[in-house]
Structures are given as C-alpha cells and as structure tokens.
Amino acid sequence: MKAHKIADSLFCVYADIASDELFEGIWPIPRGVSLNSYLVKGEKTALIDLIRDWSGAPRQIEEALAEAGASFESVDYLILNHLEPDHTGWLGEFRRRNPGAEIIATAKGINLVKSFYKEERGLKVVKDGDKLDLGGRELVFFETPNIHWPETMMTYDSASGTLFSCDGFGSFGALGGRVFDDEFSAEEHSFYEREGLRYYANIVSSFSAFVERGIQKLEALDIKCVAPSHGIVWRKNPRAIIERYLKYAGYSRGKTEPSIAVIWGSMYGNTKQGLDAVIRGIEAEGAPYTVNRVPDEDVSYALANAFQSRALVLAMPTYEYAMFPPMAYVLDIFRRKHIFDKTVLRIGSWGWVGGAKKEYEAAIEALRWESVPSMEWTGAPTIQELLVLEERGKELARSIR
Ligand SMILES: Cc1cc2nc3c(=O)[nH]c(=O)nc-3n(C[C@H](O)[C@H](O)[C@H](O)COP(=O)(O)O)c2cc1C
Ligand SMILES: [Fe+2]
Ligand SMILES: [Fe+2]
Incomplete structure (x- = not known):
C-alpha cells in the first residue's frame, strides 16, 4: 500500500x-x-x-x-x-x-x-x-x-x-x-x-x-x-x-426525502401480487421509490433506504399467527436504529386466521409512525382488492409531496 x-x-x-x-x-x-x-x-x-x-x-x-x-x-x-x-x-x-x-x-x-x-x-x-x-x-x-x-x-x-x-x-x-x-x-x-x-x-x-x-x-x-x-x-x-x-x-428528525422505501417478504407470492398493485399506484403518481426484499437482501440495505425516505410500504404474509419472521427482525432493527417519523402502509396476505396485524401493531408502538389504513386479504388478492391496493399506493405517494 x-x-x-x-x-x-x-x-x-x-x-x-x-x-x-x-x-x-x-x-x-x-x-x-x-x-x-x-x-x-x-x-x-x-x-x-x-x-x-x-x-x-x-x-x-x-x-x-x-x-x-x-x-x-x-x-x-x-x-x-x-x-x-x-x-x-x-x-x-x-x-x-x-x-x-x-x-x-x-x-x-x-x-x-x-x-x-x-x-x-x-x-x-x-x-x-x-x-x-x-x-x-x-x-x-x-x-x-x-x-x-x-x-x-x-x-x-x-x-x-x-x-x-x-x-x-x-x-x-x-x-x-x-x-x-x-x-x-x-x-x-x-x-x-x-x-x-x-x-x-x-x-x-x-x-x-x-x-x-x-x-x-x-x-x-x-x-x-x-x-x-x-x-x-x-x-x-x-x-x-x-x-x-x-x-x-x-x-433522524423527519427531514427526509420525498421517497418511498418498499420492504417486502413473501413465501409463495400472494403478498407480492398485492404489492405489485401498490407499486403500480406509486408509479402512477411518479413518486421515487426503492425496493428491498427480506431476507434475500440484508436488512442493512432496507435500513438505509428507510432511513432516508419519508414513507414506507411494509408487505408481509402472516406466518404462524404472527409476522413473517424476517420482517419482525426488520422492525426490531428499525426501533433500535431510531427509524422514526414515517408514514407507513402495511399490507399482506394470510391463509386462515391472520395474526401479522396484532404483532405488527405492538412492534411499531415505539416508532412514532403515522399509519395509513393497512390492507390484508386472504390467499391471492381479488381484482377488487388489487384496485384498492393500487389506490393505497397512489394515496401514499401523494402524501409525501
Ligand atoms: C409456514 C407458514 C405459516 C403460516 N401461518 C399462518 C398463520 O398463522 N395464520 C394464517 O392465517 N395463515 C398462515 N399461513 C398462510 C399464509 O399466510 C398464506 O398462505 C399467505 O397467502 C402467504 O402469503 P405469501 O404467498 O405472500 O407467502 C402460513 C403459511 C406458511 C407457509
Ligand atoms: Fe470505525
Ligand atoms: Fe466505530
């Protein structure tokens, strides 16, 4: 050297x-x-x-x-x-x-x-x-x-x-x-x-x-x-x-970029179908966004994108009556790293009784997030549900302008 x-x-x-x-x-x-x-x-x-x-x-x-x-x-x-x-x-x-x-x-x-x-x-x-x-x-x-x-x-x-x-x-x-x-x-x-x-x-x-x-x-x-x-x-x-x-x-004081960090995980693609509709909505409004899939990509990258963005989309299925575990880890890291003051849309699919919602709501209590109405569905999303999801994406994109 x-x-x-x-x-x-x-x-x-x-x-x-x-x-x-x-x-x-x-x-x-x-x-x-x-x-x-x-x-x-x-x-x-x-x-x-x-x-x-x-x-x-x-x-x-x-x-x-x-x-x-x-x-x-x-x-x-x-x-x-x-x-x-x-x-x-x-x-x-x-x-x-x-x-x-x-x-x-x-x-x-x-x-x-x-x-x-x-x-x-x-x-x-x-x-x-x-x-x-x-x-x-x-x-x-x-x-x-x-x-x-x-x-x-x-x-x-x-x-x-x-x-x-x-x-x-x-x-x-x-x-x-x-x-x-x-x-x-x-x-x-x-x-x-x-x-x-x-x-x-x-x-x-x-x-x-x-x-x-x-x-x-x-x-x-x-x-x-x-x-x-x-x-x-x-x-x-x-x-x-x-x-x-x-x-x-x-x-760290909420003076973030007008962008959306999308973080998602899915076992069999049902959540992904719904997420694609949200992303169509975001794109229709022309808002900049990033996408990280967990656990395929390390949380390090999702953390960086979430840190700088004003809004988040968190998409995950229910897994054993609770959140998809990699997303639970993401939220835990976000709390430890003070990823506060975000506008957040949560979506996800479940199969028989759900459960992600309950754990999620407890997990974000310390995060000072403003939640926009979340959206869950069973199995694969219907056409009507996809339309609602697209609309949610648009609303989120408009909220960060
Ligand atoms: C390992 C495993 C655990 C699951 N646990 C639950 C559960 O506790 N409650 C529930 O409603 N559905 C449960 N499901 C069903 C999934 O939530 C459902 O299949 C959902 O559509 C998966 O979304 P995905 O295709 O995005 O992975 C489970 C599925 C798997 C594979
Ligand atoms: Fe160092
Ligand atoms: Fe150091």
Whole structure:
C-alpha cells in the first residue's frame, strides 16, 4: 500500500479490507471497507488511529508507513480517536513492537485501553482543546462524544487544516489505491455516497443529535481537509461531506426525502401480487421509490433506504399467527436504529386466521409512525382488492409531496 500525501509531513496510510466477515459482526461489506490511519511528522511522529488484524491490514499499513519514511517502531505518539476494535484491535502487537510510544485518548478512551487491552503503561489523557506539540507541528483535540462511541474525539492539524474525524464522515467501500475526493469519477462518487448512507444508517443513525452537536462545535475551525477513519479523504470539497452528514442527521428528525422505501417478504407470492398493485399506484403518481426484499437482501440495505425516505410500504404474509419472521427482525432493527417519523402502509396476505396485524401493531408502538389504513386479504388478492391496493399506493405517494 502507498502512502498518500495530504500536506507536508502528513500522510494517509490505509488498509483496504476484503473479507466475508461482517462489519461489527452484523453489516455486510461486499465491496469492502478501508481502515484509514494518518501519519503526522514534526520533530516527533504521531500516528492517528490504528487497525485490527483483519485482511492483512497491519502489513498494508506497515508498507505505507515505510513509503512515508516511518514505521510502527518510529511512532512517538499513537492517537486513538476512538477505541472500537476496528481501529485498535492490533494495539497489543503495536505495543509489543513499540513499548515507548505514548498512547493518547480521552479519559473514557484511556479507560477502554485499560479494559480492552490490559495496557497500563505510557497512557495520556487529553481533553477538549488540549494540544500536542510535535515540534514544528501542533495537533488539537476536540471531544465529540457519541459519534458513535462515548469516548470519541477528533484531532485537528492546524498547519494543514486537516480534521481527523474518526468514524464521523466515514463510509463503507474499499478505496482501491486512491483516497482523495478529486481522484474519483462521478460514478464512483455515487457508489461511495450509497455506501456512505448505508454506513450512516447502520452505524451512526441512533446518534444524529451528537453528529449535529459535533459539527456545530467544529464550525469555527478552518477545515481544509476532512480525513475520516473509513473511506474518502475530502481535500477538494470538505464541505460536501460535512453537509451530507448534516443532511443525514436531519433524516433522524423527519427531514427526509420525498421517497418511498418498499420492504417486502413473501413465501409463495400472494403478498407480492398485492404489492405489485401498490407499486403500480406509486408509479402512477411518479413518486421515487426503492425496493428491498427480506431476507434475500440484508436488512442493512432496507435500513438505509428507510432511513432516508419519508414513507414506507411494509408487505408481509402472516406466518404462524404472527409476522413473517424476517420482517419482525426488520422492525426490531428499525426501533433500535431510531427509524422514526414515517408514514407507513402495511399490507399482506394470510391463509386462515391472520395474526401479522396484532404483532405488527405492538412492534411499531415505539416508532412514532403515522399509519395509513393497512390492507390484508386472504390467499391471492381479488381484482377488487388489487384496485384498492393500487389506490393505497397512489394515496401514499401523494402524501409525501
Ligand atoms: C409456514 C407458514 C405459516 C403460516 N401461518 C399462518 C398463520 O398463522 N395464520 C394464517 O392465517 N395463515 C398462515 N399461513 C398462510 C399464509 O399466510 C398464506 O398462505 C399467505 O397467502 C402467504 O402469503 P405469501 O404467498 O405472500 O407467502 C402460513 C403459511 C406458511 C407457509
Ligand atoms: Fe466505530
Ligand atoms: Fe470505525
């Protein structure tokens, strides 16, 4: 792996992860993810964020460090913006190689260094506004709690105006040899935008209030480059990713896109027949919509589409006197990820006595959703029922304008 020069004596050194292992043990990353570290050299050398031993990451970073004239052994300060193991899992091995480096984190971060890695030596607590003099170069720390772990901070390099923003402004998607926003085509940007939304919806969405607070706190800084711990480094247009994250944070307060996220599951196609009628209605009104089938597609994708959309269609049959189980899982994830303030149409088929309705109504109590009248039918939908379903699709589409 190469070292990517951001400014004088400042490099992005990163590892591309290609792995079948789910991110955080839950989210699929079919197109990978990058783990970004940053090397800052004054008279002393700082490394910002580490890696876990995943998909050859230590070797990749080691090669990049070597290209920048550094090594794990030559690091004087290891700055840990947050302690999640994707950025710290390799800390024990780092320590074995470099017993002298000072490990820097917030007070809560240092506690996690101790509890996760049983490390007691060479630890330094920093707090909001503290500075680290590297000799001819200065780093400043800003506590940005709960984006997304409680101990999170961001680090700012005053000389270059680079903000090392930890998971904030991050994205899924491996980088493949380029890191800067101006090195990717429009098509590649739209890929990272989709993966960035999925990353936000999956990992950050429950913490949007803290994202807004963090961004507000950094407002006074002259940010010339946003350097997150996953994904693109934004040197040409750092405002673009900040504005995008503000937009995503707004989704958590109901400032969503006028679109419809359709999420469905079906055993034998009866529910799908009804759903097709709803979709005809949505299309007749020209409303934008997305479709995800569960469990065929991972909930990660449905979550991203639901997060940004003003309205949802949830289509599922009754299964053993209750909801089709994959949809129960979807609703559970939605509650955990604060997918609130939506207008929702639920539809589905049942065979003998139903049951999805009852469980559904209990499941959505905590979700602050506005339900439009739901529609159930037995077996295959009749022509009359299909007409009603189409009309429901139209009404939903009109409601989001
Ligand atoms: C495993 C299984 C469990 C079912 N449980 C119920 C049930 O508890 N109550 C009910 O009314 N119908 C039940 N049904 C019938 C389905 O709800 C019915 O066939 C429905 O039309 C299926 O819709 P689909 O074709 O979209 O999968 C069950 C069907 C299957 C295969
Ligand atoms: Fe994290
Ligand atoms: Fe991370």
